Amino acid sequence: MDKNIGIYIHIPFCKGKCAYCNFYSLPNCERLMPDYLKALQTHIKESEHQLSEYYIDTVYFGGGTPLCFGVDRLIKVFDSLKRHGKVLTDSEVTVEVNPESTTYNDLVKLRKAGFNRLSIGAQSSNDDILKTIGRRHTFNQVVRTVRDARDAGFDNISLDLIFGLPSQSRDDWAESVVKAVALQPQHLSCYGLKIEEGTPMYELIDSPIIPDDDTQADMYLYTVCELERYGYKQYEISNFAQPGYESKHNLKYWQGKEYMSFGAAAHSYVGDRRYGYISNVSEYIKKVMSGESVVDQYEDISRIEKASEYVMLGLRTTHGISTEEYKAISLCDFQRGAELLGLYSEQGWAKEENGRWKLTPEGMLLSNMLIGQILDAQTKHRIETGTPWQKDEYATDFVYNMLDGQVEHTQLFNGI
Numbered sequence: 001m002d003k004n005i006g007i008y009i010h011i012p013f014c015k016g017k018c019a020y021c022n023f024y025s026l027p028n029c030e031r032l033m034p035d036y037l038k039a040l041q042t043h044i045k046e047s048e049h050q051l052s053e054y055y056i057d058t059v060y061f062g063g064g065t066p067l068c069f070g071v072d073r074l075i076k077v078f079d080s081l082k083r084h085g086k087v088l089t090d091s092e093v094t095v096e097v098n099p100e101s102t103t104y105n106d107l108v109k110l111r112k113a114g115f116n117r118l119s120i121g122a123q124s125s126n127d128d129i130l131k132t133i134g135r136r137h138t139f140n141q142v143v144r145t146v147r148d149a150r151d152a153g154f155d156n157i158s159l160d161l162i163f164g165l166p167s168q169s170r171d172d173w174a175e176s177v178v179k180a181v182a183l184q185p186q187h188l189s190c191y192g193l194k195i196e197e198g199t200p201m202y203e204l205i206d207s208p209i210i211p212d213d214d215t216q217a218d219m220y221l222y223t224v225c226e227l228e229r230y231g232y233k234q235y236e237i238s239n240f241a242q243p244g245y246e247s248k249h250n251l252k253y254w255q256g257k258e259y260m261s262f263g264a265a266a267h268s269y270v271g272d273r274r275y276g277y278i279s280n281v282s283e284y285i286k287k288v289m290s291g292e293s294v295v296d297q298y299e300d301i302s303r304i305e306k307a308s309e310y311v312m313l314g315l316r317t318t319h320g321i322s323t324e325e326y327k328a329i330s331l332c333d334f335q336r337g338a339e340l341l342g343l344y345s346e347q348g349w350a351k352e353e354n355g356r357w358k359l360t361p362e363g364m365l366l367s368n369m370l371i372g373q374i375l376d377a378q379t380k381h382r383i384e385t386g387t388p389w390q391k392d393e394y395a396t397d398f399v400y401n402m403l404d405g406q407v408e409h410t411q412l413f414n415g416i
Helices: 030-046 071-084 104-113 127-132 139-151 170-182 200-204 213-229 248-254 281-289 303-314 323-330 335-346 361-365 367-385 392-403
Strands: 003-011 054-063 086-097 117-123 157-163 187-192 233-236 239-241 259-262 267-270 273-277 295-300 350-353 356-359
Touching: 003 071, 003 248, 030 071, 030 259, 030 281, 054 071, 054 248, 071 086, 071 104, 086 248, 104 139, 117 139, 139 157, 157 170, 157 213, 170 187, 170 213, 187 213, 213 233, 213 361, 233 248, 248 259, 248 303, 303 323, 303 367, 335 350, 335 356, 335 367, 356 361, 361 367
Parallel strands: 003 054, 003 259, 054 086, 086 117, 117 157, 157 187
Antiparallel strands: 187 239, 233 239, 259 267, 267 273, 273 295, 350 356
């Protein structure tokens, strides 16, 4: 029986880079769009044999700003996927949109073509803060976009919000949350600002205008509590949904399920392999159209990697992890990890329910540190007990490489 798979389409075009953005995207490159469309269609067609082994139950168009690519081009890409893959009629089909570049007519076209979920980049209800971080919309445009989306037939709408922004107070954040809830979206993603090297905002990393860790922690815990009051259940560190409206596509990432991607800089996880495409639109177009490989990253995933990712990703979610599932993946017990989780529960950072360990909201604030300690303890345990397929140096290196660059901050608010 064919398995299910999610599809991600990367549209790396935008009107201008936001001050905090480190994703691969190209502002004002309309000249490349016609050829990029052809490359995507060709790449999907060439993958028909691989796609034939699966039913497609989620599709996600991300960016960049996908609508900058043009609604007609997005629909043509989706049509190619339906032509060469088995897209289920009830598949979740998401497209990211920004309020300033979304029109009612665009939304009507998308809905008629089979798109059924919107992820709207709202970020804040404070127009001054929006301007500071390089956003080109106002909150009134967010309100209009939600209204237009409902009128166009969308009944699955998600809003993105960011806390920890420059000069943002707790009251500013609370106002953003309350105003977002008032729009009655089915889903909310609430991310903490992550300042990346190479972005315009990096020069502010130690600035006093950036809310400190205690303030951001307070913002986060307020969010969890407030959204629960309004019926939004937290199901992942940064994501909240009304019952039945969790992002099915993003859950694939957090649950270690298969997904296949198309487009420059996109990544896939199929079978026991993970691979990524070149992060250059011109090269991607050239290589696809000439029949060359566009893969520039490739790795086979070992048992130790699967087991470690199971812990790392599972503890991001409120579904959590179980000892039995870990054993089935790793062929090793979870003794040391369970011991640590027991200690964390005494601190109020973790809890065990129905045989599953999960982090509390307070524990999620410390998730990088706690997960790093668990992985380190499990690695040492495997080395001590002499698991036959384990290469000691590789395992230890893998744990630290996987968490490299994350453990210096105890918070892990940024989403996948």
